[in-house]
Amino acid sequence: MRDERSEEDAPSNFIADEIAADLEAGRYTRPICTRFPPEPNGFMHIGHAKAASVGHGLAERFEGLFNLRMDDTNPSKEEQRFVDAMIHDLEWFLGHGLEGRVFHASDYFPRLYECAEKLIEKGLAYVESLTTEEIRDYRGDFHTPGRPSPYRDRSVEENLTLFREMRDGKHEPGTLVLRAKIDPAASNMNMRDPIVYRVMHQPHHRAGDWKIYPLYDFAHPLSDAFEGVTHSTCGKEFANHRPLYDWFLEALDFVEPPRQIEFAEISVSRTILSKRHMKVLVEDGHVAGWDDPRMPTMSGMRRRGCPASAIREFCSALGVSGASPGMVDRALMDHFVREALNKTASRVMGVPRPLKVVIENYPEGQTDDFQASNLPGDDSRGKRTVSFGHEIYIDRSDFMEEPPPKYHRLAPGREVRLRSAYIIKCTEVIKDPETGEVTELRATYDPDSKWVPGGKVRKVKGTIQWVNAAQAVPVQLRMYGELFTAEVDGYDGSAPITDYLEPDSLEVLDDAVVEPSIIGTEPGTVVQFERVGYFCVDPDSTDERLVLNRTVNLRDNRFRRIFK
RNA sequence: UGGGGCGUCGGCAAGUGGUAAGCCAUCGGUUUUUGGUACCGACAUUCGCAGGUUCGAAUCCUGCCGCCCCAGCCA
Numbered sequence: 001m002r003d004e005r006s007e008e009d010a011p012s013n014f015i016a017d018e019i020a021a022d023l024e025a026g027r028y029t030r031p032i033c034t035r036f037p038p039e040p041n042g043f044m045h046i047g048h049a050k051a052a053s054v055g056h057g058l059a060e061r062f063e064g065l066f067n068l069r070m071d072d073t074n075p076s077k078e079e080q081r082f083v084d085a086m087i088h089d090l091e092w093f094l095g096h097g098l099e100g101r102v103f104h105a106s107d108y109f110p111r112l113y114e115c116a117e118k119l120i121e122k123g124l125a126y127v128e129s130l131t132t133e134e135i136r137d138y139r140g141d142f143h144t145p146g147r148p149s150p151y152r153d154r155s156v157e158e159n160l161t162l163f164r165e166m167r168d169g170k171h172e173p174g175t176l177v178l179r180a181k182i183d184p185a186a187s188n189m190n191m192r193d194p195i196v197y198r199v200m201h202q203p204h205h206r207a208g209d210w211k212i213y214p215l216y217d218f219a220h221p222l223s224d225a226f227e228g229v230t231h232s233t234c235g236k237e238f239a240n241h242r243p244l245y246d247w248f249l250e251a252l253d254f255v256e257p258p259r260q261i262e263f264a265e266i267s268v269s270r271t272i273l274s275k276r277h278m279k280v281l282v283e284d285g286h287v288a289g290w291d292d293p294r295m296p297t298m299s300g301m302r303r304r305g306c307p308a309s310a311i312r313e314f315c316s317a318l319g320v321s322g323a324s325p326g327m328v329d330r331a332l333m334d335h336f337v338r339e340a341l342n343k344t345a346s347r348v349m350g351v352p353r354p355l356k357v358v359i360e361n362y363p364e365g366q367t368d369d370f371q372a373s374n375l376p377g378d379d380s381r382g383k384r385t386v387s388f389g390h391e392i393y394i395d396r397s398d399f400m401e402e403p404p405p406k407y408h409r410l411a412p413g414r415e416v417r418l419r420s421a422y423i424i425k426c427t428e429v430i431k432d433p434e435t436g437e438v439t440e441l442r443a444t445y446d447p448d449s450k451w452v453p454g455g456k457v458r459k460v461k462g463t464i465q466w467v468n469a470a471q472a473v474p475v476q477l478r479m480y481g482e483l484f485t486a487e488v489d490g491y492d493g494s495a496p497i498t499d500y501l502e503p504d505s506l507e508v509l510d511d512a513v514v515e516p517s518i519i520g521t522e523p524g525t526v527v528q529f530e531r532v533g534y535f536c537v538d539p540d541s542t543d544e545r546l547v548l549n550r551t552v553n554l555r556d557n558r559f560r561r562i563f564k
Numbered sequence: 565u566g567g568g569g570c571g572u573c574g575g576c577a578a579g580u581g582g583u584a585a586g587c588c589a590u591c592g593g594u595u596u597u598u599g600g601u602a603c604c605g606a607c608a609u610u611c612g613c614a615g616g617u618u619c620g621a622a623u624c625c626u627g628c629c630g631c632c633c634c635a636g637c638c639a
Contacts, residue, residue, distance in 0.1 A: 136635075143566055144566090332589085406599090
C-alpha cells in the first residue's frame, strides 16, 4: 500500500523519460527489467542504497522486474560473507524479499566462456602475449594513439588453442590475456582493444575452480542480456564504457539489447562511502566493525536505529539526475530519520547525566502514580505508569545555577514542571565543598499542580523529564557523533585518515538512568527521550545492562540559537 | 594541451521557447506538560559568463570560463 503511494508520487526523472520513450517506440517486447549489481567485496552502504533505489524505483514504476546481481567476476576481492550480508541488507532496505530474483555473474561463467570463443571465431578477439608493461606501453595515453599489438593478427585457430589452454590452466597468470579487437588508436581509451579475460589461478567462492575470469566490461553487458535486463543504470563514471557495452552486445548478435544509462552518484557530507576507505576504518580499529553505528552501512545504520523506510525516503528525495556528483548534507538524512521516528518511537523519560533532586515536602516512602501516554496523539500505543517520589533525578543540563536570560528550566528559586507530574521549585543547591560541583538539589513540590489530562493546571515555562530515584534503571548510553570533522566532506585518501576522524565521535555515558518502562524492550527498538533525542536498544544489551545507541538528536535550533 | 560528461538559491532538485516547483538548511511567528511535533510566513527580478536569434530564452545558436571521469590483467 505504501509502495503504491510512493509510486504515484514518484517524481519523473530523465531515466523514466527514456524508458517511457523506449516503451513508446516498442523497443522491447519483454517487460522492463532493471538491476542492482554490487560487487560482493564489502558491506552495503548508502551509496549502494541510492543505486538500488534508482533501479528498484524504475522497475516499480513500469511494473517491471528488479534483479539483484552479484558482480562477482574477481575472486581475489570477493567473499561469501559479503554476498550473504548484501542480500540481507538489500532486503532490509527494500522492505521486502527478492523473491528469487537474486543472480550471480559467476553463474554465467560457462555462457560467458562460450561468448568469448564466439568472439574469437568471428575474428573479434585475440590472445595477447605482451606483458602488462608492454600492453600499457602499446596502449599509448590521452595524447598518443595506441599501436596495434604484434599478436593482433593471430589466426582464429591459434587464438582458440591458446584460449583453451588458458582455460585449462596451462598458462601462468600475467602471461596471456584475451583482448577484444576493436581499435588500438581509439580516442576512448576503453576501446583500445580492452582485455576480456585474464588468467587467474584462484578458486571462486561460488563457481569453483576456474583458471580464467572475465572482466567487468565483458561480463556486465552480457549478464544484463542473459537476465533480460532492459535498462542498466549505473554511475556517471561508467559513461566512457557505454560504447564498449554496446559493442559486445552487437558483436554477439543480441536482439533487443539492454541499454546502459548513467546517473549521478551522490556522497554524503561528513561520512565516507568508499569501501576501500571504510575497510581501513574497520581494519585499523577506528570503528568497532562494519556495523559500527557511525558507519554509513546498512548494518551500521540499522544498529543505530535508522528505519529502512527513512533511508528509502532519503534516497527517493535525492532524485535521479544527470548532473555531476553532488554532496548531500547529513542534515537531510537526519530529517528523514526524525520524520519516521517521530511517528513511531515511544516516549520514555531518560536522564543522560543525572542530578539528584530531593523533594523536601514530599514524604519519604510515599509514591504517586501518573499515567503517561507512550505516544502523545496516538492512543493506540497505550499508557504507562510513572511514579513520583521523594528523590528523583533530572538531567544536569536542565539546571543552571546562574541561568542566562530566556533559560526557562530549573534554577535556584525557580519552578519547572516535571513532565506528567508536579511543578517543583528549587530551594537549595548543594555543592561539593572541594570542587564546587553541584551534587544535589533540594526542592519543594506544589501539590495543587498535579497534572491531569485535559484539566486546567497552572502553567510554567519549562517542562523537563525526570526519573524516580527509587526506580531508576541504570543504562549505558552511547552517543555516536559524526565520523569525520566538519571541515571535510568525505575522505579522498590523500592524507592519513586519522587527520580527518572526529576524535569525539563516540561518547559513552555510564551513569544514565531511565524509567522502568524501558525494561524488556527488544533490541532494535527506538525510543525517544523527551527533549533529548532518539535512542536504539543495542543488540549487545543484556538484562543486567541495557545499552542504548543514540540514533539522532531532536531538532533544537531554537535552544541553540538563544544560547549561542 | 585527446575523449566523454556536467554547470538553476548554502545543499539536493523541478523546469526542455511563454515570463524560476518542491524538499533540506536558515530566519520570523502560532499552537503545545517535549525550547519536540504540527501549522503559518520569509528566503533565486534570476538560471557559470559574454554575445546573438526571438514579441518573448534557464530553455535555441556562438564563444569563453569552471568542475568531474578515463591511460587496472578492479568494479
